Amino acid sequence: MDPILSIRGISKTYASGFQALRNVDLDIRRGEIFALLGPNGAGKTTLISIICGIVNASTGSVLADGHDIVGDPRGARRKIGLVPQEISTDAFETVWATMKFSRGLFGRAPDPALLEKILRDLSLWEKRDSKIMTLSGGMKRRVMIAKALSHEPTILFLDEPTAGVDVELRRDMWQMVRGLRDRGVTIILTTHYIEEAEEMADRIGVINKGELVVVEEKAVLMRKLGKKQLTLQLQAPLAAIPPALAALPLELAEDGHALVYTFDVQSEETGIAGLLRQLNELGIDFKDLHSSESSLEDIFVSLVHGRRAAA
Template sequence: MQSIISIRNVGKTYASGHQALKAIDLDIRRGEIFALLGPNGAGKTTLISIICGIVNASSGSVTADGHDIVGDYRAARAKIGLVPQELSTDAFETVWATVRFSRGLFGKPPNPAYLEKVLRDLSLWEKKDSKIMALSGGMKRRVLIAKALSHEPSILFLDEPTAGVDVELRRDMWKMVRELRESGVTIILTTHYIEEAEEMADRIGVISKGELIVVEDKDVLMRKLGKKQLTLQLQEPLQRLPTGLAGLPLELADDGATLVYTFDAQGEHTGIATLLKRLNEHGIDFRDLHSSESSLEEIFVNLVHSNAAPARANGVRA
């Protein structure tokens, strides 16, 4: 798939000596939703700021929709909409005035019909004449999104877009994000709500200590690095596991009545079939079973804590 953003060997070292980014290479595909995950201080906002031309990289290059972000800054920046993490708005302006002004900053001709659609999609139309200082935090967040969309960008960055937003507004925002993607806009988001990335993203990138440690399609990542567990409630409690089952990843609960079998998601059918066959051979019957699997949050935590060594070994990095 064609890339809309190409990042090559991008590094950032501040005057203090702190190395915020280390040789980042990344291609973001046109029309995808890409989630960039990482702990606080990992370098997410620094990378976004470099792509958007707010911060200068110490090394490397970035192109946005074919335009170099340094050599052809105005053309590149016109392709990008940015919803920052901080709620910085023109407090004394009306919603309509600030969104119209944002469009004009990019040299776009007036288009009241388009701006009305944006405000209606964000449930802001009824507030168009309200001063921003009078809005709730969630509504101010929506104004930031409206400003970012005002000049019709093909790339939209959402840096923690649902921070401080209630559940209802969050659902509305994600509905809008899906519609934007369907219209051809490429979405790059950072979020601390990992369940949002699990639900929304096509691909996941994980950044830790300034390094991009994994980039993968979400479904592939969860198959490669996810674990599944099968929990069996036994007909009769066991005192201990038979020695013939010692080679299997089995845990016997303290009460002896529950067995937990952990296996790779990739080996689901083979793993369960092998287990049930072995249990039958040892005369162990069960009365109930249920399965569970790793969430993206668990995979993310394991990647960051292990510094992603297993991911690299398995060829997950892209």
């Protein structure tokens, strides 16, 4: 299947000389939720702004559902919905009026039934006649999403959609995003909340200093780069790790009462079995054990810090 969004060789250098993006290549699959992660200033918003026609790229090309963003900007933009990081609406307009205006702005024929469905899906129907200035921050964020959906885009960008939103509303919005994906909308999400990407994304891209560090299926990324730890509470303390175990990735607790074994998924079965067998042969008994594993946040931090160290 052809990608719904195809990004080739995108770079952006501002007049000041600052290079925000460096030769970015990326394909977004139709119907997926793709999370783009990166620290502040990494280039996430610049990339989104280029795709949406807000900022011009220095080099490269983008096809949005078959439409070139430079050769056919109106066609491309009709395919895209954007929920920007900053809330920007006409505060004195009603929710219903801003929805109608946004749909008409993209040349779509009036469709009150569709707009009603969008507002109901976002729990905004009861607020349709309210002026936006009277709404809470969370409701204003929902209005931004409703506006972005009003012209029936096939690609939806959510730039930090839950920034400043309480936990309960964040969960509601996650459910809404999954519902959009189920209806065929492709979602590209940027977020500072790593658990948001871990909860929802099908694939994850990490961008740092304008470069894509990695693009991978979420499960594959966590399997390839994630680490697990097995902590064994010992019956009797050790003064040092025995020479026979020196080749293993083991750490001894300061008080000598625990051994910590770090391993990856590929070596899990053979590694743990081998460790326990060697402990038994050495007469080292343990009274308890527990395991833990890397979160997506741990992987993200290691990728970004690893790139910084390499630079």
